[in-house]
Amino acid sequence: MLVVNKGEKVKVRIRVNGVWYEKYVSPRMLLVDFLRDELNLTGTKVGCDTTTCGACTVLLNGKSVKSCTVLAVQADGGEVTTIEGLSVDSKLHPIQKAFEDNFALQCGFCTPGMIVQSYALLKENPNPTEEEIRDGIHGNICRCTGYQNIVKAIQDASRRM
Numbered sequence: 001m002l003v004v005n006k007g008e009k010v011k012v013r014i015r016v017n018g019v020w021y022e023k024y025v026s027p028r029m030l031l032v033d034f035l036r037d038e039l040n041l042t043g044t045k046v047g048c049d050t051t052t053c054g055a056c057t058v059l060l061n062g063k064s065v066k067s068c069t070v071l072a073v074q075a076d077g078g079e080v081t082t083i084e085g086l087s088v089d090s091k092l093h094p095i096q097k098a099f100e101d102n103f104a105l106q107c108g109f110c111t112p113g114m115i116v117q118s119y120a121l122l123k124e125n126p127n128p129t130e131e132e133i134r135d136g137i138h139g140n141i142c143r144c145t146g147y148q149n150i151v152k153a154i155q156d157a158s159r160r161m
């Protein structure tokens, strides 16, 4: 078990979007704060801060996690992918393009987490049914409308990938 004195910082090494970063952080620092405040990767959003909304979803070692629920020290030595890591050479990822083309973006606040979760879902199940899509994104809350265009976008993305 890691024992740290009050106020002491600990070194973490985390590979984010293909780049290794080494930083000294408070052992209480959340992964989402590490990404946003230490690395300036502000695509990942904080909605609820209580593991409910999914806005903060990122991939940790290939699995989607709510980064407001993971400490930065828990990701030490690991690999994180954020929304910024999905596009290649500034070209939108097919899922991002499908969200754009299907008008699945409204406030846009929930969108990064929704897209990262869709990526994880489609990696695991490249041809999900509508029911599987709805189940796969049930941890990501969109407060503006129903999920119809989001589901359509994920179906469209599954055909593009």
Ligand code: FES
Pocket: 045, 046, 047, 048, 049, 050, 051, 052, 053, 054, 055, 056, 057, 066, 067, 068, 069
């Ligand atoms: S901010 Fe992490 S689940 Fe809402």
Ligand code: FES
Pocket: 104, 105, 106, 107, 108, 109, 110, 111, 141, 142, 143, 144, 145
């Ligand atoms: S589009 Fe973000 S909450 Fe609906």
